[in-house]
Amino acid sequence: MKCNVCHESFDEPVYRSGSHTSLTSLCELRSGQVSVWSCRHCGHLQSQTLDDEASYYKNDYKISLTEEDEDQIYEVVDGQSLFRTDHQLAVLLRKLSIKSGARVLDFGCAKASTTRKLLAVREDVQLHLFDVSDMYKPYWSSFVASDACATFAIPPSWNARFDVVTSFFALEHIGELSDTLATIWQLLEVGGVFYGVVPDTFGNVADFVVVDHVNHFTVPSLHFLLSGSGFTDIEIDAQAHRGALVFTATKVREVLSPSLTDRDDVHERAVALGQYWQGIDRCIAQAVAQHGAGEVAIYGAGFYGAYIASAIRSDCNLVCFLDANPFQQGKTLFEAPILAPQSLPESVSTLFVGLNPAIARQVIESMPWLTARGLSIIYLDNCSHD
Numbered sequence: 001m002k003c004n005v006c007h008e009s010f011d012e013p014v015y016r017s018g019s020h021t022s023l024t025s026l027c028e029l030r031s032g033q034v035s036v037w038s039c040r041h042c043g044h045l046q047s048q049t050l051d052d053e054a055s056y057y058k059n060d061y062k063i064s065l066t067e068e069d070e071d072q073i074y075e076v077v078d079g080q081s082l083f084r085t086d087h088q089l090a091v092l093l094r095k096l097s098i099k100s101g102a103r104v105l106d107f108g109c110a111k112a113s114t115t116r117k118l119l120a121v122r123e124d125v126q127l128h129l130f131d132v133s134d135m136y137k138p139y140w141s142s143f144v145a146s147d148a149c150a151t152f153a154i155p156p157s158w159n160a161r162f163d164v165v166t167s168f169f170a171l172e173h174i175g176e177l178s179d180t181l182a183t184i185w186q187l188l189e190v191g192g193v194f195y196g197v198v199p200d201t202f203g204n205v206a207d208f209v210v211v212d213h214v215n216h217f218t219v220p221s222l223h224f225l226l227s228g229s230g231f232t233d234i235e236i237d238a239q240a241h242r243g244a245l246v247f248t249a250t251k252v253r254e255v256l257s258p259s260l261t262d263r264d265d266v267h268e269r270a271v272a273l274g275q276y277w278q279g280i281d282r283c284i285a286q287a288v289a290q291h292g293a294g295e296v297a298i299y300g301a302g303f304y305g306a307y308i309a310s311a312i313r314s315d316c317n318l319v320c321f322l323d324a325n326p327f328q329q330g331k332t333l334f335e336a337p338i339l340a341p342q343s344l345p346e347s348v349s350t351l352f353v354g355l356n357p358a359i360a361r362q363v364i365e366s367m368p369w370l371t372a373r374g375l376s377i378i379y380l381d382n383c384s385h386d
């Protein structure tokens with residue numbers, strides 16, 4: 001096992017999941033344990049590559065394909081939902097000055113939801129799309145000409161062609177990072193900008209245990225990767241997008257040696273995160289022992305909700321999920337219906353909060369009608385410090 005960023009060998013993992021069932025970032029169950037290693041050299045965290053990586057992204061990784069305008073809620077402010085792609089576009093426009101008529105490639109784009117919205121406000125942009133699956137092509141054809149789309153292989157005419165290459169939540173899935181960065185470098189013209197968003201494992205702890213995220217980037221490991229792949233003027237922002245690192249980097253003519261930045265506390269934080277997840281597993285097990293006899297609901301039908309469900313579903317009577325996202329309501333997850341929060345059945349006595357622990361209490365406490373019902377409310381970090 002070697003680091004995807006600096007290629008140094010790993011020792012023992014900092015985390016090994018207790019369960020032999022793991023979750024993907026799309027909330028599907030897969031067999032197999034999750035292990036996470038921490039690189040003492042460059043500060044990268046890494047899990048094992050999926051043994052069927054190519055076919056998984058070609059056939060199985062179906063992000064939001066069921067509904068044309070499906071999106072995830074980034075945050076709710078004063079009752080108004082801000083969707084993730086709208087936020088991503090706003091950050092992109094704030095960070096980049098895209099010249100008139102710019103050639104932009106969305107690399108590993110899936111539905112290209114963000115760059116599609118870019119076209120709506122910047123008709124002059126010449127958008128190109130690339131991914132390692134054909135399943136998005138029918139969707140792409142509604143807004144990009146077919147000769148500006150490619151799958152699996154990059155057309156030779158695209159080399160040194162682009163002013164901007166974007167990558168939204170793609171690099172964390174890719175085992176062969178060096179090859180991918182070399183490809184992106186080749187696609188850009190000198191002075192062109194690589195703009196990307198990847199999960200910040202220390203800002204969104206779910207990233208740590210998602211089985212299809214083989215890379216868990218940290219600021220130093222991302223800096224090492226970009227500086228060693230022919231990029232300069234590297235800026236990495238951990239604030240612009242909650243739970244993510246947003247970066248810009250400019251292509252230089254020659255690929256230089258990578259530069260190491262301060263990574264002193266990364267390993268200790270990785271160890272702590274491993275312990276944190278082990279604490280969550282213990283917390284869920286305790287709550288099941290204490291409250292698992294009655295009817296149970298889970299608030300949140302995203303990753304955290306699915307993580308809880310995968311842990312409790314054989315021991316508890318899981319009646320439903322609650323989710324504020326109207327796109328989720330009416331669907332099912334692990335055969336349980338997803339309801340609007342106000343539709344919580346009276347018979348439910350225990351509510352697991354399946355939200356990012358950083359915001360979980362704030363979200364639940366903003367609904368006094370829910371907290372006044374006398375439910376046992378279980379937060380994932382309830383007993384992690386026991």
Ligand SMILES: [Zn+2]
Pocket residue numbers: 003004005006007008039040041042043044
């Ligand atoms: Zn490394």
